[in-house]
Amino acid sequence: xxxxxGVIRFGGIALILSGILFLVQYLFLLPLPSPPLTDAELMAxxxxxxxxxxxxxxxxFFATLLLIPSIVALYRILVKVEPVKTLLGSxxxxxxxxxxxxxxxxxGRLVYPVYDLELPPDIYKLVLSxxxxxxHSAALILGAAAIVxxxxxxxxxxxxxxxxxxxxxxx
Numbered sequence: 001x002x003x004x005x006g007v008i009r010f011g012g013i014a015l016i017l018s019g020i021l022f023l024v025q026y027l028f029l030l031p032l033p034s035p036p037l038t039d040a041e042l043m044a045x046x047x048x049x050x051x052x053x054x055x056x057x058x059x060x061f062f063a064t065l066l067l068i069p070s071i072v073a074l075y076r077i078l079v080k081v082e083p084v085k086t087l088l089g090s091x092x093x094x095x096x097x098x099x100x101x102x103x104x105x106x107x108g109r110l111v112y113p114v115y116d117l118e119l120p121p122d123i124y125k126l127v128l129s130x131x132x133x134x135x136h137s138a139a140l141i142l143g144a145a146a147i148v149x150x151x152x153x154x155x156x157x158x159x160x161x162x163x164x165x166x167x168x169x170x171x
Contacts, residue, residue, distance in 0.1 A: 011073020014066040021063035028056040035128050039121035046110060046124065054111040057104055064100040067093060074149065081156045085148055092145035096138050103134045146170030 032049050036042050046053075071093045078086040109119075109127055119127075147170035154163035 007069075008073045008076055011069040011071075011076075014068075015070035015073065018063045018066035018070055021059045021066065025056045025059035025063060028052045028059065035125075042121050042124060050111050053107060057107040057111060060100060060107065061104045064097055064104070067097055067100075077158065078149070078152045078156055082152045085152045089145050089149035089152065092141055092148065096141050096145070099134060099138045099141070103131055103138065106131045106134065143170045 029052065032052060033045075036045050071090050074093075075086060075090045078089075106127055110124065110131070146166045150163050150167040150170060153166055154160050
């Protein structure tokens with residue numbers, strides 16, 4: 001029993017840290033204007049916003065890894081309340097992990113050199129469109145997971161305030 005409480009406590013702390021890192025990652029991307037369409041302006045935009053993009057990339061990596069123990073802890077707490085909804089919500093959270101890790105690689109290609117290979121602007125446009133499309137998909141999946149887990153959390157020991165917070169975050 002003591003080991004179970006330790007896993008849940010560690011997962012809870014990981015979930016809080018993950019949320020904070022996702023927020024800070026978003027704050028690094030918030031001031032970025034839309035990428036320009038012309039090639040020269042796009043290359044200047046990438047140079048100008050390199051720091052913000054690289055920090056967002058690093059934060060996304062660690063925030064995503066912290067989701068792993070978070071899912072385990074949530075599952076252990078909630079499976080006794082409603083197993084099917086818990087499995088669905090936890091599964092949706094688990095699906096986001098490889099998507100986010102792939103997006104870390106995509107975003108990293110924008111800011112970190114690979115063998116000093118310079119990409120043409122058209123490839124950077126493709127990389128940016130894949131990144132933003134992937135982040136949109138991951139956000140939809142995370143929102144769905146939060147809403148599904150809301151229905152379980154409100155009946156669990158975590159209580160209604162936590163459930164309402166999760167529901168608002170899901171929306």
